[in-house]
Amino acid sequence: MDFTGIKTLMKLRSGRLVLSEITIAKGSPVCNKCLKDINIPKDCVLVSVIRGEEVIIPNGFTELKENDSIIAVSSKEDQDELKEYFIGKGKR
Numbered sequence: 001m002d003f004t005g006i007k008t009l010m011k012l013r014s015g016r017l018v019l020s021e022i023t024i025a026k027g028s029p030v031c032n033k034c035l036k037d038i039n040i041p042k043d044c045v046l047v048s049v050i051r052g053e054e055v056i057i058p059n060g061f062t063e064l065k066e067n068d069s070i071i072a073v074s075s076k077e078d079q080d081e082l083k084e085y086f087i088g089k090g091k092r
Helices: 079-086
Strands: 006-012 017-023 044-051 054-056 069-075
Touching: 006 079, 017 079, 069 079
Parallel strands: none
Antiparallel strands: 006 017, 017 069, 044 054, 044 069
16 A cells, blocks of 8 residues: 555565555654654554664654654554554545
8 A cells, every 4th residue: 555655665474564664744743743742553663764864763752854754564454544643634
């Protein structure tokens, strides 16, 4: 499943687990927020934040910026919810 700003990089465990890349766009509900202030789905792990040439292993104090790429692992069911948190509801 691919949306504007989110793409599936890999499916694991017979498609039940999804590795996604999410691009933080201007106007994203999470832009300029720290991860500790964002309620991501409980079955989701943020693996890295890519900012330009820098790869960041995120923690609660990592602030998301416009044009950051987020690498996340989630259940297939939570991929839609992940899109809503990082891109916004109703955007495809």
